[in-house]
Amino acid sequence: MQRLGKVDRTAQGLAIVRLDDADDPPPIGREVVDESLSTAGRIVDVFGPVEGPYVAITPANDRRIATLLDEKLYVQ
Secondary structure (H helix, E strand, O other): OEEEEEEEEEEOOEEEEEOOOOOOOOOOOOEEEOOOOOEEEEEEEEEOOOOOOEEEEEEOOOOOHHHHOOOEEEEO
8 A cells, every 4th residue: 555645635626635755656547545444535637746746636425525634545
């Protein structure tokens, strides 16, 4: 399991995470989980500077976007 980082903010219904490991960004479409391994959503975009990219995550159907703020997220 790879740690993505902490949800920094929300924008237009997406959770924005600055990647902890800029050298290995995950692919778009990858499922994202929280610390309890519950599905948090899917990656829909990787953007920003090469040295410090961000990912945009669309929340899972049963998750409210506000519950993801400050949450540590991971990809499997």
